[in-house]
Amino acid sequence: MTDVASVKSVEWKDDRLLLLDQTKLPVEVVVEEQTSVEQVWDSIKQLKVRGAPAIGVAGAYGLVVAMRGKRSLDRAAFLAELKKHAAYLDTSRPTAVNLSWALKRVVAATEASDASTGDDLFHVVTSTAVEIHREDIHICRQIGEHGVDLITEGMGILTHCNAGRLAASDWGTATAPMYVAHERGVPFSVYSDESRPLLQGSRLTAWELMHAGIDTYTITDNMAGFVMQQGLIDMVIVGTDRVAANGDVANKIGTMGVAILANHYGIPFYVACPFSTVDLATAVGKDIVIEERGEDEVTHFGLRRTAPEGIKVRNPAFDVTPNELVTGFVTDHGIVRPPYKENLQKLFG
Numbered sequence: 204m205t206d207v208a209s210v211k212s213v214e215w216k217d218d219r220l221l222l223l224d225q226t227k228l229p230v231e232v233v234v235e236e237q238t239s240v241e242q243v244w245d246s247i248k249q250l251k252v253r254g255a256p257a258i259g260v261a262g263a264y265g266l267v268v269a270m271r272g273k274r275s276l277d278r279a280a281f282l283a284e285l286k287k288h289a290a291y292l293d294t295s296r297p298t299a300v301n302l303s304w305a306l307k308r309v310v311a312a313t314e315a316s317d318a319s320t321g322d323d324l325f326h327v328v329t330s331t332a333v334e335i336h337r338e339d340i341h342i343c344r345q346i347g348e349h350g351v352d353l354i355t356e357g358m359g360i361l362t363h364c365n366a367g368r369l370a371a372s373d374w375g376t377a378t379a380p381m382y383v384a385h386e387r388g389v390p391f392s393v394y395s396d397e398s399r400p401l402l403q404g405s406r407l408t409a410w411e412l413m414h415a416g417i418d419t420y421t422i423t424d425n426m427a428g429f430v431m432q433q434g435l436i437d438m439v440i441v442g443t444d445r446v447a448a449n450g451d452v453a454n455k456i457g458t459m460g461v462a463i464l465a466n467h468y469g470i471p472f473y474v475a476c477p478f479s480t481v482d483l484a485t486a487v488g489k490d491i492v493i494e495e496r497g498e499d500e501v502t503h504f505g506l507r508r509t510a511p512e513g514i515k516v517r518n519p520a521f522d523v524t525p526n527e528l529v530t531g532f533v534t535d536h537g538i539v540r541p542p543y544k545e546n547l548q549k550l551f552g
């Protein structure tokens with residue numbers, strides 16, 4: 204058994220940024236040092252590092268990597284460079300708000316400091332990235348503490364994609380209540396949707412939960428309705444990339460279908476997220492930019508072509524679940540219930 208708690212999606216070690224290459228899981232555990240901002244951009248784009256909180260943390264450290272060679276600049280030139288690199292990293296993936304949130308936070312903290320030399324400003328960039336990373340671990344644990352009572356003995360829980368340890372700095376979001384319940388000795392089973400096209404559910408969630416000793420099944424996406432109909436599922440819990448002010452939820456493509464099925468079968472549908480995923484500046488879900496990814500992800504299974512040459516393809520990486528299908532948000536501040544517009548504003552405004 205792999206000790207999954209020791210496998211980190213993002214690590215800052217001896218002033219070096221190390222990212223786990225999640226595209227190689229579950230077959231190989233490969234960690235890559237990131238030596239340039241372009242490499243960090245590419246690692247985010249290619250989903251070597253993925254999951255909303257993890258790409259926020261990786262983006263913040265990406266700025267450290269970018270500014271490492273700029274310490275001799277004066278204040279104005281340093282800040283101009285920092286903003287340029289933040290804007291560049293922000294173009295890697297559009298949907299998860301945590302990336303732009305973390306980049307903005309590093310830029311704002313650096314601008315707010317009264318440091319006058321590039322060297323001192325660089326220390327602010329580094330300490331802010333480290334702070335975001337540490338906070339993420341604490342926040343995810345809090346999500347687990349607030350959500351643990353939703354899990355009762357013998358329950359079947361369905362999740363979609365990977366909102367686990369691998370998608371954050373530790374604990375994950377949707378998985379945090381599972382890890383805390385498991386620590387407390389509560390027995391339960393997890394059904395992890397495969398999550399086509401990139402299989403984050405069967406490659407990543409199934410891997411991390413199974414190695415943590417949690418009773419886990421993986422199913423293909425089209426099996427979710429059947430396992431619900433069979434009475435195997437008592438609760439759905441998923442993560443999210445962005446929550447609009449009205450409580451609409453962007454998450455991995457297929458999430459909305461799961462929410463509709465859960466609603467049909469009267470199964471509670473929870474969304475777990477840190478405060479940084481709630482985007483009060485986006486009023487409703489249809490305003491969220493949905494990433495479209497390359498055609499090969501749909502026309503191929505791994506390296507093998509499975510669709511005809513020349514076929515037209517759509518590949519939206521996320522969908523938006525309407526707020527009325529969400530039973531509650533499990534956050535680091537507690538569980539948020541409807542009406543979401545008022546209650547999200549009260550807690551995070």
Ligand code: MRU
Pocket residue numbers: 250253254255256299363364365366367370371375376377403441442443444454455456520
């Ligand atoms: O494309 P991915 O793998 O980055 O998508 C990840 C998800 O959709 C997760 O559910 C979401 O980021 C929440 S992670 C705690």
